[in-house]
Amino acid sequence: MAPVTAPAGPPATPGGPAAPAGAEMHALVERLYPLCRSITGDGVRATLDIVGEHLPLRVHEVPTGTPVLDWTVPQEWNIRDAYVADPAGRRVVDFAASSLHVLGYSVPVAATMPLSELREHLHTLPEHPKWVPYRTSYYKPDWGFCLAQETLDALPEGPYEVRIDSTLADGHLTYAEHVVPGQVEDEVLVSCHVCHPALANDNMAGVAVAVFLAKELAERRPYHTYRFVFAPGTIGAITWLARNAERIDRVKHGLVLACAGDRGPVTYKRSRRGDAGIDRAVRHVLAASGRPHRVVDFTPYGYDERQYCSPGFDLGVGSLTRTPYAGYPEYHTSADDPSFVSPEALADTLAVCREAFAVLDRDRRYVNLSPYGEPQLGRRGLYDAVGGRSDTKQAQMAMLWVLSLSDGEHGLLDVAERSGLPFGTVADAADALAAAGLIKAA
Template identity: 85%
Template sequence: MTTTGERPVTPVGEEPVTAPGGEMYTLVERLYPLCRSITGDGVRATLEIVDEYVPLQVHEVPTGTRVLDWTVPQEWNIRDAYIADSTGERVVDFAASSLHVLGYSVPVSATMPLAELRPHLHTLPEHPSWVPYRTSYYKPDWGFCLAQETLDALPDGEYEVRIDSTLADGHLTYAEHVVPGQVPDEVVVSCHVCHPSLANDNLAGIAVATFLARALARETPYHTYRFLFAPGTIGAITWLARNQERIGNVKHGLVLACAGDRGHLTYKKSRRGDAEIDRVLRHVLASSERPHEIKEFAPYGYDERQFCSPGFNLGVGSLTRTPYAGYPEYHTSADDLDFVSPEAMADTLAVCREAFAVLDRNRRYVNLSPYGEPQLGRRGLYDAIGGRSDAKQAQMAMLWVLSLSDGEHGLLDVAERSGLSFDTVAAAADALAAAGLVKA
């Protein structure tokens, strides 16, 4: 773990990434108890743990810094918070769950009757045993979140209310991990790190991003991959504000969230709607025959909102399982460790890897012998593939690559037009390039 200005030096682990589902689940378990918010030590502790898996460059941005249309807020930290009844028993206790306190609560220390306390209590009447997740980042307030059934059981009377928090000038913290590629063109992979004890939204996304970075770091991918671990909205805005000169390098991006529930995968397109990342995810999901959904862009959800704002308009989509606000457990205590599964996270990770493999190989070739078909047999290109069980497909793939390599079509176009798998098409392009018949 390094801080701004230094480059990561920790060597990337050499061990094979086995059973990533289990490892990701372990990471989620470790992160679960921490009380994250858009600033503060919970974020730092989270990044320290992630740094054990992939080396992070951590950035600390002072309160008050102007970032685009926003200003970095004061830093919030909390040590303890509870409501105690007249016997001194804690009926609501932050130590039991970080969800119990309204995020960014100002400090309070008072005794008051239940009636006076009620406006500060947040429940979910429709799910009486669940604790909701609530925040008040930009309007000073304090409050507690609790189960409706807990509230219903509270007798009238005086309660001691205490929130031992501080809201003071400090920093906003975010981190990056860069996997250098063969070209400076970047793919940004972003996940938010500002939610407290919620497993699917956001810990599964953090875990998948972490293991995706670790997998890519074992090779030299074509693109440079930049992983961003930042608080939602203000974190992405801060990164964008501080990297405006770099934005031109960002060719593609993916926001990861809700990556661990048992629902099927959902890809939400970039604002452009036909960005290369959109086409890659559509192709990978369709050809994988996984149940999935492709959604049009909407200016709501996660940090694709910022990356796709019209001034930037980056080709950044969002991959989730069940999407934003699409499940009852969303932003409640029921989004817990049981709500996510190792298998689901492994599946999300696998699709990301497939998608980036396609993205990295999706180049446009030019047929160097475009008048009539070149004589493949003379060059051993039928033989070269004759022994393979998919010889016929490989031959068709060569003809398709030759046909469409006019500088206008990439290999993904070839795969889509031909109905062949991207791998078959890419292998054909490699064989043709080796024979000097096409050039990237």
């Protein structure tokens, strides 16, 4: 399947509840942003504590050394302080200013060394001399500092004091779940990675959208059960999968939320299956909305859809972002700060999720109980039963389409796609027809 790109145009301005939610989500991003997260450790716990102020969370602590699928839960990393001091004793690189300054999972170090030796442990972005890169070394013991190229260029020769006060020791990997109970046990999974330190779009924006989505869903009793997973990337999703293998079949649909707040258009990346329910629902919502957007095929690279879509699980899990993985210069740098994320974009991402989940929750197959010829809608009052005056014709067309395709093979999303009508109009028509006894759930 080729990428589908909609014609560019002004982004939809989300109305009503979205605008205030946008501001609240942005405030949550700002609050979560500075914490020093990694794939384990107290930064993840502090993040989940704040999320827990919004949603009741079930927090899981999985001990170091636990086998999870092909992997093993690593040692826990914590850090208290880290700096590079120049020959004059000034802290020229300081963890206290930003958690990005330390290579993630750096082993402890306390030494003095010349600049030439130190350079081998310094990471910069020469093409963006003012930005600090984000770097980690989870599985190969190492230490290092990340800094702006400008800072590096200004360093004089001489002995530097280097100190990383970190601990790498047996402990736990931490992740959390929140469940919104539905009418059925079939689940929709929403998964966000919580392992990146001072980066806003990647992925405190995804966390914020997930939090507000869960709050909205809790206001009604949705059809599906919605399970939100906040876990470190890769090892966290793998740990969740390992611990939930026996109940994984309940997951009918899913969405990995990442990079959810930049000002670019929405991008949906299909599941490995390519035509899973979530793929069709999001595609329909995006196409029908007129939003500028992109729909791209699955690749086995990106965020935790890699794990959920691995061939043994092959879940119907897609990935929703705005500008996708590695698609913007600020990606994995200090420029991905809260100003890079906009309340409007957060609200728009939230709206896409809300609309797509409404499709998943209402999509059904029906059987036309009067399939020979058209049933006489007029004597049942159905020519006026749905919608206001201006919507009447569309509502009638939707009823005719539902009757035509309700042969047990087509669902309401099929009807919406084939008719070109909005899913909501089709689903309303189906409700009216079902109430009149003309169709029944297949």
